[in-house]
Amino acid sequence: MLMTDMTVSELGRRTGTTADTIRYYQRIGLLPDVARSPAGYRLFTDSDVERLAFIKRAQRFGLQLDQISELLGVRDRGLCPCGHTRELLTGRLEELDEQLESLSRLRADIEHLLQGDSPSEADDAWPCGSGLIEIGARPKGGRK
Amino acid sequence: MLMTDMTVSELGRRTGTTADTIRYYQRIGLLPDVARSPAGYRLFTDSDVERLAFIKRAQRFGLQLDQISELLGVRDRGLCPCGHTRELLTGRLEELDEQLESLSRLRADIEHLLQGDSPSEADDAWPCGSGLIEIGARPKGGRK
């Protein structure tokens, strides 16, 4: 086993992914089956780091895993961005421009919210209500 | 009922949402309960259009519904972007910048893919394999 090889959780650490997610990606074919150590441990290489980084970028780009899978197929074969795949990508690029547009509007909304009436550095001085505002814990009841 | 009032599907049409989704948003408290016609039909107003547009923008911004709910609470009360909420927003803004960065890298990847070896206007001239590349239909087997 080469020095550059790494286990599943090491790959996770380097890419900000969990071991479970990586194994999941292998199950659905997004990541290839890789070499194994004598004990059966997966041995990933730098190319897997690269591939996973590509996947994460593509996800942020707004593509779904099956679309990314398709893209990787094209990438792997180093050719054939044919009709359908072209449309997927150029279409996504266009959508993205719209999104950037609408995003800058939200950014304005948010700047407005952030400034509002709040005194500059009195973060904790505000009455935040009860534990009402609890990110992560779903309100379930919802606020009306 | 004022001229500006509209039914659930009209609101949907104006915002690119389905009636079901709008009712769902009401269930979870993202949209307020609104006035009803004598027959019990929901009567939405322009302010609901605005609110729903805000929600969609926030979604594109990458926020989840419960975070948006929180944001709307702040917006409704017109104040208190206190510690926690501030962090949510500024944090998201920072992440966004990273995303834009990583996005431009993917854009480069994609430009590369799009150009590749393909002759300029021979879109349909490429051997796309079988029906292998089928967006929308999950491969299930995955390509390995």
Added chain:
DNA sequence: ATAAGGGTTGGAGTTGACTCCAATGTCAAG
């Protein structure tokens, strides 16, 4: 040699965000 902390599997469960349904009521047009 044993305990802590990794790894393996197949399969089941969870989460977020819808999406659909049946049964029923309402409204405008012909």
Added chain:
DNA sequence: CTTGACATTGGAGTCAACTCCAACCCTTAT
């Protein structure tokens, strides 16, 4: 006054993308 396209409800189902689990195996430090 019926037909068709809307509306109402509560609850169940779907989908993508994880996330967790039990029951096991491997490695390293004490």
